[in-house]
Amino acid sequence: MGDRVVTPTGLRRYGASMTWMVTGGAGYIGSHVVAAMRSAGESVVPLDDLSTGYASRLDGVPLVEGSTLDGPLIERTQREHSVHGVVHLAAKKQVEESVRRPLYYYHQNVESLRVLLEAVTAAGVPSFVFSSTARPSTAHPTSPSSTRTRPADRSTPMARPS
Numbered sequence: 358m359g360d361r362v363v364t365p366t367g368l369r370r371y372g373a374s375m376t377w378m379v380t381g382g383a384g385y386i387g388s389h390v391v392a393a394m395r396s397a398g399e400s401v402v403p404l405d406d407l408s409t410g411y412a413s414r415l416d417g418v419p420l421v422e423g424s425t426l427d428g429p430l431i432e433r434t435q436r437e438h439s440v441h442g443v444v445h446l447a448a449k450k451q452v453e454e455s456v457r458r459p460l461y462y463y464h465q466n467v468e469s470l471r472v473l474l475e476a477v478t479a480a481g482v483p484s485f486v487f488s489s490t491a492r493p494s495t496a497h498p499t500s501p502s503s504t505r506t507r508p509a510d511r512s513t514p515m516a517r518p519s
């Protein structure tokens with residue numbers, strides 16, 4: 358592992374060969390993260406199954422197309438791209454669909470996190486950034502408070518402790 362330096366973005370870089378894998382990199386948040394990290398000089402490999410994302414958002418950045426549920430694909434991507442950090446943004450986030458298909462959501466959001474963490478841990482990847490779901494809070498149209506201060510809405514699968 359190379360010398361540790363702090364980049365202008367504040368991200369720590371371990372030598373010149375460090376690559377960040379951005380899961381959900383073709384999503385709304387992910388594609389902005391990929392662009393921002395590349396602007397900051399970081400090497401980035403987006404991984405996305407394109408279930409709700411679009412490769413066209415990546416402005417030509419090569420995409421690894423596949424699921425975070427695919428352990429061998431994650432391992433291969435880590436190895437081939439010398440991944441030393443992961444930003445995990447791949448997720449399903451539709452409230453109505455999550456209520457209708459809770460087991461699908463647990464599989465996509467919870468099991469895929471387990472598979473990813475297993476691969477990352479096995480490879481000794483030192484940095485992992487996880488964005489949790491945007492939808493844990495109660496819908497409360499009359500409350501002026503921010504979603505951060507509202508109680509979690511346990512009626513949706515995304516807000517229940519796993």
Ligand SMILES: NC(=O)c1ccc[n+]([C@@H]2O[C@H](COP(=O)([O-])OP(=O)(O)OC[C@H]3O[C@@H](n4cnc5c(N)ncnc54)[C@H](O)[C@@H]3O)[C@@H](O)[C@H]2O)c1
Pocket residue numbers: 380381382383384385386387404405406407408409410411423424425426446447448449450465469488489490491492
């Ligand atoms: N959009 C927001 O304002 C916001 C705010 C806070 C947190 N978040 C959270 O950030 C994450 C991303 O949100 P978004 O708005 O970019 O959603 P999005 O649907 O645009 O992006 C998710 C991406 O993940 C991909 N994906 C889904 N499941 C996958 C899997 N198993 N394997 C590989 N790729 C998979 C999709 O194809 C998509 O490109 C979610 O967890 C969301 O809850 C979003």
